[in-house]
Amino acid sequence: METPMRKRKGTISSCNFGSCLSDGGDKVRRSKKCREERSRTDKFGSRKAGLTSGIVMTAPPSGRSALDSPGRGLKRKLGCIEAATQIGRRKKLEHEYILGTEIGQGRFGSVRLCRSKASGDHFACKTLRKNGEETVHREVEIMQHLSGHPNVVTLKAVFDDSECVHLVMELCSGGRLLDQMVKEGRYSEHRAANLLKDLALVIKYCHDMGVVHRDIKPENILLTMSGKMKLADFGLAVRVASGQRLSGVAGSPAYVAPEVLSGHYSEKVDIWGAGVLLHALLVGTLPFQGNSREDVFEAIKTVELNFHNEVWESVSVLARDLISRMLTRDVSSRMSANEVLGHPWILFYTESPSRVMSINFRAVRKSAAAHRPKLGCSSHRSYEEQEESSGFVDALAAAISKVRISEPKRTRICGPVAQIPQECSSNMKANLCTAF
Numbered sequence: 001m002e003t004p005m006r007k008r009k010g011t012i013s014s015c016n017f018g019s020c021l022s023d024g025g026d027k028v029r030r031s032k033k034c035r036e037e038r039s040r041t042d043k044f045g046s047r048k049a050g051l052t053s054g055i056v057m058t059a060p061p062s063g064r065s066a067l068d069s070p071g072r073g074l075k076r077k078l079g080c081i082e083a084a085t086q087i088g089r090r091k092k093l094e095h096e097y098i099l100g101t102e103i104g105q106g107r108f109g110s111v112r113l114c115r116s117k118a119s120g121d122h123f124a125c126k127t128l129r130k131n132g133e134e135t136v137h138r139e140v141e142i143m144q145h146l147s148g149h150p151n152v153v154t155l156k157a158v159f160d161d162s163e164c165v166h167l168v169m170e171l172c173s174g175g176r177l178l179d180q181m182v183k184e185g186r187y188s189e190h191r192a193a194n195l196l197k198d199l200a201l202v203i204k205y206c207h208d209m210g211v212v213h214r215d216i217k218p219e220n221i222l223l224t225m226s227g228k229m230k231l232a233d234f235g236l237a238v239r240v241a242s243g244q245r246l247s248g249v250a251g252s253p254a255y256v257a258p259e260v261l262s263g264h265y266s267e268k269v270d271i272w273g274a275g276v277l278l279h280a281l282l283v284g285t286l287p288f289q290g291n292s293r294e295d296v297f298e299a300i301k302t303v304e305l306n307f308h309n310e311v312w313e314s315v316s317v318l319a320r321d322l323i324s325r326m327l328t329r330d331v332s333s334r335m336s337a338n339e340v341l342g343h344p345w346i347l348f349y350t351e352s353p354s355r356v357m358s359i360n361f362r363a364v365r366k367s368a369a370a371h372r373p374k375l376g377c378s379s380h381r382s383y384e385e386q387e388e389s390s391g392f393v394d395a396l397a398a399a400i401s402k403v404r405i406s407e408p409k410r411t412r413i414c415g416p417v418a419q420i421p422q423e424c425s426s427n428m429k430a431n432l433c434t435a436f
């Protein structure tokens, strides 16, 4: 099942840091009414003012969930939702919650702190204007469908009034991953691997549940007070049947997979987005950059990543190998979420040594050799690096036995990125700003 593509236009803004790791703002989903609302908000100093940009294209849902048929009212749709989410049909939001300050501003609504009158617990309330399109309904339905996974922002209640839909969600008071990346700079491999593992787990869960997120990026990854990651913003997510292909351009420019730009795509677009994020975590820059949206798209379609320049020196060969397999344009050889979870780099940093020892390293080595052209295709060192890559896996196996005795050796073996000195992070910001 495929869907037509609709287009709308916006304006390209100059880059500031927040928008560099972020999308540059391109996503599209809601109606003219919402755009007017947004421009009103931006005029009055929205946090995101100046971040929206460019020609925006939208992809309506391809999945035909029972809830997607046009002409059905939201209340009826919400009535289809089972499980624990409370649907406020008669009660008003204000009857049950006290709304507080604004904690986030999205392009399609605002997010405010709120407190339950009954329990005193705090939540986040996202208010979306109704606009006659299916997108609001879809976001509610998909969030409810996915709620319950530890790495998905839980939807607690939905209130529906004449103008808006209010989503009461668990509060992620640790803020956005994007802001943490800006503040803290490049991540150590240990930290990046643990984050990526959680992300891959939640992407796998989405895909197993028949949902493609389509907007994986650090702005949409929120953190709890204790630092646990939660995938948020399912405004571009769609439900798909097994094997179904999607069409229509949707996403955020810097994170968009090449096949999205050329037509038909699948759930693998989420792996590409996660690969872009991993690149940014480990190197501090986006892999595909440009001075305009078109330049970025061109880079996404054509640029060969060079894993041998100096920014990669402190990054292990295994981490580079994983990124290259997530950012391969050949969709059939791009890893699935499950394969990402089984990659030796993830296992090494996130699993117990005994689990890692059970991996068949010979098989992994064979598979690495089969992918020889992948890593460093633009460098004369590529062959040597590949040898190093496969050899590294064996060395890893041998080293892990020592890890059992002495945990710190683990970090030395993989050559994690050292803590970035403060002065470097400002350079990193400058680099990031060349993207969008």
Ligand SMILES: Nc1ncnc2c1ncn2[C@@H]1O[C@H](COP(=O)(O)OP(=O)(O)OP(=O)(O)O)[C@@H](O)[C@H]1O
Binding pocket: 027, 103, 104, 105, 106, 107, 108, 109, 110, 111, 124, 126, 153, 169, 170, 171, 172, 173, 175, 176, 219, 220, 222, 232, 233, 234, 235
């Ligand atoms: N559950 C939450 N807890 C804390 N803050 C949140 C929560 N949900 C959203 N926010 C804040 O509100 C912002 C906007 O939320 P969200 O991305 O869901 O809205 P949106 O309208 O879809 O935005 P976008 O323009 O990025 O598409 C987030 O970036 C985050 O800062």
